[in-house]
Amino acid sequence: MTIYSGPVFEMARQQFQTIADHLDIREDERDRLLYPKRAIAVSCPIHRDDGSMAVFQGYRVQHHLSIGATKGGVRFAPTVDIGEVAALAVWMSWKCALAGLPYGGAKGGVTVNPLELSVRELEALSRRYMQEMIPFVGPHIDIMAPDMGTNEQVMAWFMDTYSVHHGSTVNEIVTGKPVSSGGTVGRREATGRGVVHLAMRAAERLNIRPTNATAVVQGFGNVGSISALELAGRGVRVVGASDHTACLHDPRGLPVADLERHVARTGGLAGFSSEMAADPKEFLTLPCDILVPAATERVIDESVAARLRCRVLAEGANGPTTPAADAVLAERGDEVFVVPDILCNAGGVVVSYFEWVQDLQQLFWEEDEVNRRLMHILDRSFEQVTSRAARDKVSQRTAAMAIGVEKVQRAKQTRGLFP
Numbered sequence: 001m002t003i004y005s006g007p008v009f010e011m012a013r014q015q016f017q018t019i020a021d022h023l024d025i026r027e028d029e030r031d032r033l034l035y036p037k038r039a040i041a042v043s044c045p046i047h048r049d050d051g052s053m054a055v056f057q058g059y060r061v062q063h064h065l066s067i068g069a070t071k072g073g074v075r076f077a078p079t080v081d082i083g084e085v086a087a088l089a090v091w092m093s094w095k096c097a098l099a100g101l102p103y104g105g106a107k108g109g110v111t112v113n114p115l116e117l118s119v120r121e122l123e124a125l126s127r128r129y130m131q132e133m134i135p136f137v138g139p140h141i142d143i144m145a146p147d148m149g150t151n152e153q154v155m156a157w158f159m160d161t162y163s164v165h166h167g168s169t170v171n172e173i174v175t176g177k178p179v180s181s182g183g184t185v186g187r188r189e190a191t192g193r194g195v196v197h198l199a200m201r202a203a204e205r206l207n208i209r210p211t212n213a214t215a216v217v218q219g220f221g222n223v224g225s226i227s228a229l230e231l232a233g234r235g236v237r238v239v240g241a242s243d244h245t246a247c248l249h250d251p252r253g254l255p256v257a258d259l260e261r262h263v264a265r266t267g268g269l270a271g272f273s274s275e276m277a278a279d280p281k282e283f284l285t286l287p288c289d290i291l292v293p294a295a296t297e298r299v300i301d302e303s304v305a306a307r308l309r310c311r312v313l314a315e316g317a318n319g320p321t322t323p324a325a326d327a328v329l330a331e332r333g334d335e336v337f338v339v340p341d342i343l344c345n346a347g348g349v350v351v352s353y354f355e356w357v358q359d360l361q362q363l364f365w366e367e368d369e370v371n372r373r374l375m376h377i378l379d380r381s382f383e384q385v386t387s388r389a390a391r392d393k394v395s396q397r398t399a400a401m402a403i404g405v406e407k408v409q410r411a412k413q414t415r416g417l418f419p
């Protein structure tokens with residue numbers, strides 16, 4: 001019996017079983033590695049602007065405590081449930097271990113559509129969520145960060161709420177804060193920047209020149225918009241971009257900077273251009289060299305996987321590709337070079353780690369230092385994953401997860417169990 005259910009947790013569980021079989025992990029050790037150490041569920045009441053009261057469910061799952069504090073983002077979305085949050089926490093563990101960060105994985109979430117809240121209501125909900133979590137988090141216990149539906153402003157409210165309770169400013173309680181409130185330069189851009197850096201490494205392996213390449217990006221929030229801008233900055237023609245409100249396609253290339261300004265002004269891609277409107281059902285299978293899913297989980301199922309027309313799949317989102325889709329991609333052999341999520345989008349948590357280190361030391365780095373160290377870690381992980389995949393004749397996802405799981409397993413074995 002487990003409280004973790006639903007399609008996203010089932011996906012994380014299936015992936016883990018594949019890795020456990022590949023690594024020949026003993027049956028009696030598997031549950032200890034997969035199931036989260038702690039899960040916290042809270043009710044967050046707020047006053048609505050019309051004077052009524054509303055209660056939102058919030059969660060935080062801390063997956064394992066064997067390497068250090070736990071780390072991971074907080075998602076505000078209508079889909080959030082304990083199973084989704086737990087799956088995302090499990091993935092954070094493998095991601096942090098692969099990158100060599102001193103953290104276990106965590107994730108949080110509130111079941112809410114943030115677009116339906118006023119700014120005042122969003123602030124009230126953010127503060128209430130952190131207030132409810134204060135007994136369970138701390139700079140050496142669990143450090144939150146942004147994810148879907150949250151941003152730098154929400155992190156500043158989290159940090160302020162925790163600090164008011166503590167009696168002095170505790171910058172290191174969350175990462176992804178504004179630079180003006182103890183954030184680091186380069187964190188806002190880090191995930192998309194890392195995605196594109198690794199997409200370029202993959203393209204290089206396939207002899208694709210950026211200036212001859214095309215890209216399609218799903219999702220135009222933090223990760224998607226920065227990925228699109230970085231791709232365009234390297235001379236890649238971004239031919240597709242989408243969010244909930246619209247899918248745009250132009251084989252001649254989209255004006256990415258204009259899209260970003262439009263989204264900043266209006267809140268979405270809708271209304272940018274009716275001539276560029278594309279069919280949402282065909283969006284992910286548009287022909288391109290680089291496909292960046294940067295929205296949500298399970299968007300690439302077996303049917304989409306069979307029809308993908310990209311050469312590089314650079315997973316900006318967490319869990320965009322289902323295990324059934326992975327099997328289809330494996331059958332397609334070398335046709336699609338997959339840069340798996342826990343490698344591809346690790347730039348965010350890597351720079352969050354740098355932010356935490358800087359906050360603890362109260363010594364702040366220049367942006368070129370942040371980026372140099374980020375690329376060093378991403379390049380190291382890329383080499384480890386691709387050489388392990390070649391050595392063991394497995395997919396890059398299996399290789400990446402195997403490296404992460406092995407590190408967590410080793411830490412648990414070395415520390416042992418209480419008698």
Ligand SMILES: NC(=O)C1=CN([C@@H]2O[C@H](COP(=O)(O)OP(=O)(O)OC[C@H]3O[C@@H](n4cnc5c(N)ncnc54)[C@H](OP(=O)(O)O)[C@@H]3O)[C@@H](O)[C@H]2O)C=CC1
Nearest residue numbers: 147148149191219220221222223243244295317318345348
């Ligand atoms: N932020 C970070 O540092 C990191 C994020 N990630 C992952 O990246 C992904 C995106 O996160 P982030 O950019 O922060 O989130 P944001 O909330 O900033 O942006 C999400 C974007 O995805 C769009 N979107 C959501 N669902 C769909 C859909 N079904 N089809 C098309 N577009 C959709 C949203 O559109 P709309 O606004 O119209 O709803 C929005 O443009 C998530 O999987 C997250 O877990 C991974 C590592 C780090």
Ligand SMILES: O=C(O)CCC(=O)C(=O)O
Nearest residue numbers: 072073145147348349352
């Ligand atoms: O920056 C962080 O700590 C976590 C980012 C995150 O949630 C993720 O990598 O999925």
